Amino acid sequence: MKKRYTFILLLVTFLQFSTGFAQDLLKSTDLSTLKVDNLTEADLSKIKAQLQSNNMTLDQAEPMALAKGMSAAEFSKLRARLATTTISGGSSDTNPQLQNSGRTQEKISNSKVKGTSNTLVFGSELFDNPTLNFEPDLKLATPVNYVLGPGDELQVSVYGVQEFNASIPVSIEGKISIPYVGQLAVSGMTIEAASQKIKNAIAGVYSTVASGQSQVDISLSRIRTIKVTIIGSKQPGNYSVSSLATVYNALFLGGGPALNGSYRNIELLRNNKVYRVIDLYRFLVKGDQSDNVGLKDNDVIRIPSYTQRVTITGEVKRPGIFEMKKGETFSDLVSFASGFNEIAYTASVSVTQKTNKEFKVRDILKSEFNSYLPQAGDVFQVTKILNRFENRISIEGAVFRPNTYSFYEGMRISDLVAKAEGLKEDAYTQRARIVRLKSDLSTEIINANLAAALSGDANADILLQREDIVTVYSVLDFREEYNVTIAGEVRNPGEYTYLDNLTLNDLLVQAGGLTGSASKRVEIARMIKSDNIYAGNPNRIELIHLELTPENNEQLKNYALMPFDVISIRRVAVYEKPQMVSISGAVVYPGSYVLENKKETIFNIVSRAGGLKDIANTHGVKIKRPVKADQIEQLQSIDLNLPLSDSSVVNSNEKLKNQLQYATIPVDWNKIEKDPGHYSNVTLFPGDQIEVAELNEGVRVSGNVLLNSEIPYRKGKSFRYYLSSVGGVDAKGWKKKAYIIYPNGKADVTGSFLFFRSYPKVLPDSQIIVPEKPERKKLSAGEVVGFGSVISSLALLIITAFK
Template sequence: MLLVCMAVSLAHAQNISDIDFKNIRVDDLSDQQIQRIYEGAQARNLSIDQAVQMAVARGLPQSQASKLKRRLQQVQSGGALGTDSAAGVSGQLRSPIPTEGPDSTRFDSLYAQTDSLKWARQQLKSKIFGYKLFTSDKVTFEPALNIPTPEDYQLGPGDEIIIDIWGAAQMNYQLEVSPDGSVIIENIGPIYVNGLTVEEASNRLRSRLGDIYSGLNPANSENKDTYMQLSLGQVRSIKVTVLGEATVPGTYTLSSLSTVFNALYAAGGPTTTGSFRKINVIRGEETVATFDLYDLLVYGNQSENVRLRSQDIIQIQPYQNRIEIEGEVKRPGIYELVGNETLQDLIVYAGDFTDKAYTDRIKVVGNTPKQKRITDVNKGYFDDYILQNGDSVSVGKILDRFTNKVEIEGAVFRPGDYALNDTTSLYSLIQRADGLMGDAFMNRGIIYRTRDDYTVESISFSVRDLMHNPGAHDIALKKDDVVRISSIFDMRENFTVEIKGPVQSPDEYEYAYGMTLEDLIYMAEGFQQSATPYRIEVARRIRDVDEQTGQTSIIADIQTFTVDENLRLGEEGANFELQPFDQVYVRELPNYEEQQEVYVVGEVKYPGKYAISSRDDRLSDLIDRAGGLTPDAYTDGATLFRKREFTQQESQQTTANVEGAEGELQPQQDREEENETSAQIGIELPEVISNPGSKYDLLVEEGDSLFIPQQLETVTVEGGVFYPTTVRYEGSRSFKDYITAAGGFNDLARKKRAYIIYANGDVDRTKKVLFFKNYPSVEPGATIVVPEETPKEGMSPAERVGILSTIASTMAVVATTIIRLTN
């Protein structure tokens, strides 16, 4: 509910003075609400410091003031003009910028320049060591208030002290130090404590309270029966001024427990030109401390991070020496050195070297009055080399190479990299690699050696001679040598054998020495039922070449083996040893056939699948096995669908126009391959039934589908007619009558090319005899197709005008020429 009230207050506030800061928590404010506060302060020409002070005066807690200031600074840095160009000049948040008129172009250019400068300044800030500490919005450095009372804390006006008395007497005092520096205790009067430490004030109060509580300070310590303790309650606020190279210089109201670092954080830290090493704390006319932020950031030393007093002045000096370090250090960036600090000090500030740093020599680039200079500082002199302002230090990276590496690869048990000092010779390297593997190629090995000019040479050796007599054939190694010992399997083709035909897993198998024909059949998981019991052929490569002609007419050596009725090889075949690249062929039984199925769909008594019983099965046999035709069968429309492979063009040109057949033929279509389709074959079923075995009674094949429809009563007209439609069949109507029923030929109709597709799949077309057209007869279920011409695109009006203009121009030229010739 509190957040809702805060949001409503900010939403309706027309002026910064109308905002209720007492109940605001800065972390809960959105960016839009901070922007509204910023704009309200801008409207009143207030700087950020003045706006924050006004918020504190209107009840904003001190702990929230620094957060509000930081967020307002973020809004300001995101504007068109940065701190240095706008607020630094006028003291206001942002000066009015003209958006119209002759000055607007000048300010557009100013915006572009400011953006470029802001980007460069931001890059500089990101490099300066310690700068991010004051710009991060994820951390805060507020003084701790809930801590034990520091013994050296000096009391002052506004502090609250708590006196607890217990023992023989019980009492509690909560007293505030008055503006004149004293506290008033009933029956005692004022006691001056201003400037006293907590310990000194405790002693003074104990002495004065002893007048009331006799057991607090008795003459004899053995009679002490009353005790006192002094602690701080609410601490006072102090005014501290931050001057010099501060991001936001000004006077700040802080807790009396605040230190130098707390004040620096409230002021946004040093600017890009401010020193992190020389921050003076001035009290009166004396500099009581010089704070070095590096002591805190690098070493965690807070000895100079003194507690502030009211009216203290913190002065940030400009930096004297800044040096940039880059490369292989843990914290590359820009660092500030003071006094006689050296290169070694810079390395410590940068977090020391990374594990890949080249530390034997460091490059330093500096400035002379006229030009740059470069210096190489060797290891051992880092402590003596004093850096100058503007120097740039670069720490290089070690080379990606080895000083003592040799490598062995190939047919050894542990290939890899080895140290040259442990393996100075070829034989010792092989021993370090746990010796040769059994498949090592013993005739030759190679050493690849990198010369001084980085060219590579090869040194060959006999592996067999080296292993038999290392004393005579050993070779001394050099760094970066690579030894290669090949395997015998690397020196030859991949040996395989292959088995084809009716076995369970016909495939190519890896060859193994001693593999027999029976082993290969076993690897192929045995014969299929269709395997022939008569012969198995093995084809072997011929490697011998006729010495005289250089060629041979024999391509392969063929050997044949028999098996018994149980498909077991004879002794010769079982023990026949294969050679690499042999191909084994298992033949099928001559008369072995798998069952083949056909389909009968439509008007038969028992439609469904039927197995072909012999190679001589015909359509009539299929109808007889299906129980004959039903009374509703339309025999003239019967169609045979036969599976065949179609090209894509043929598939697009072929259409099935059988009514009601799609649903019944779906089981068959699900079994067809993607590159197969059904060709429609026109049959004469009445002739098949009346004359079984005639030329009309076709032999059936696997996958055939015989479709016998019901009585058809319609004719379809499509193509080049005005109204493609399906009309009722009437025997008295002719071919042209059905076209007339579809609206007649249209303008694109190719009348002479009209044709008809009968229900059984037969096709007939219009024929011309002399001057007469002979149109085909029409039967129920037929489809009349009138092809159309490709429409021609007519000329546009612009094209017509262009042609007429050209003709007119040409005629004018001709007429002019004739007149001149006539004259």
């Protein structure tokens, strides 16, 4: 019996030691007898929680445990078991937002479908906005009136002289179990009451708590999920929500009221009784969330059908369909619609009402806004104010501040001019125009003498009326705008505005002065004005001839000009700037040369350039003359009688624009040397480019031949010799259309007469080109048959004729 007591005593001591170790790894004094295999999962969770509460890792605790007698093998077992153990009651939720809050919540998933059937109903957009879901914030402090229930989890911590830390769940029976303290019933209690109850129970076990040497902290570490039922929403059914969720959160999950659901009489049923009637308009209009109460398990949210809805359209800030309660007036409806906008007509509002048989229209005066009770189905139309003014008057023209001003009874024209800060210097004071709107909305014109009105004449100072438009004329309005024209040898010819006392010197300076080519002759064409017609005078204008000093813009005789004069400054008879040509290639002195006279020929320029070099090809002298833009336009204007869509027309136009920059003039230098009067000794134009090719004893053959190559020139060899030297013509080559381009730019083609074909002569540095045969369209089967039938018919006619 004694041995049995000893065994029981040792077992209790071991269990207490294990529990003590589990409760405080750091404060145990002897760990030599600890067996990790005997520790339960709850003990391991407590060890892990204690390490976390002391901000210590297992590696930091290892030397302390070994110093207190724990073997390295046992500590390795402890490390392995702790690696696979979570804190009791801990959550595996990986949501970072929930982890950072220090409180977890079972993940809730509710699908929601966005509705579009009642988008015009005021408040429906509240439940279609995915960024507005009314989810509870788990980071907020626990509400003191939060009621605990099964599924909640409390974090109980004792710190000070004695330490204890554990996550304790509320069991299905509504109790929590605290080691060494026992079970405590907390279900149905607020977190505040439960915290006081737990502190008192711990104080009965931990003496240091009762003495104040240790403190107790209790928080809600995990909240439960509750079930609520929503009836009458777009998506009615049972929903799982957080125990911290509110009515608005549940309504959002249910999609809000259905098509005919009420937004103002939503009932929250708790224990089969109406706990609260919710009016969403308090939140929508005023932002009042007093109806957003917390939910409890098995609550029912019932959304009944609406009693009456009305529609307001037109000039309000938030038109739509609104639900009205009994006793609410039209003024309440306007406040729901955020009031009238800036252009609304508020003296009265038209409402279309429904009777038992038909519709009727009623006008609600402004005095009735606070008393009229809207009826179900009413449609209110708020119109715009009239586009007219009750006290507008305008002045425009030659005043310092033309504008629209306010009108008052008894206002006269002098008063309006004073408001516009007086007349301008150019004002025409003998007459002013008043455009007046008559009672039948037609207009009339009233003339006023401004000079008399402003001098104090009461009869001339006309009384004005609302909507009058006063126009003050300017003397400049009655003046014709004159101009003069200058052309010829001035830097900026053109039209210029005529001013009083304008002279020829003024106009010359304004036009930039005379050019260097201006002559002394000036011609002025002046308009003839006369009240009588002289049949014997055929002149349309008067011509005035003057002489001026071309070297000076300031003439001694400063001639006065008249409106519409046309001044022509003539050019001197001989005034030509030096013109250039260029020569390049095999000459002694290539470069640019000035044309000495108008009959300068290529022979003269070559002679001035030192003549041809020994290496020059006398058959390769040519002139490249720039093609002017007007010449290209003339070529393009030639009518080829082809449709515009024809590709040849398009290609030729593109070639003229982009490729045709120079025209080549071939020169026969050998004949020019013998006879300078030969036609090849052409007269040069400014910009001409003379090119003298160097001698190249080769002949280039290209095009549709077997081998594009250059063949050495052999005197006396024919055209066909060079074609044979490159392998002849290929399958696509058109031999009878082959041509040659000589070094001087001249070309020659193959000719034929009857069965004889003559080929052009070949010179050194020439180029032979064989073009491609044009594609011939093959006859179709139908065309062959048709052609055969025609021949057969002709043959039959011939046979018949000779019978």
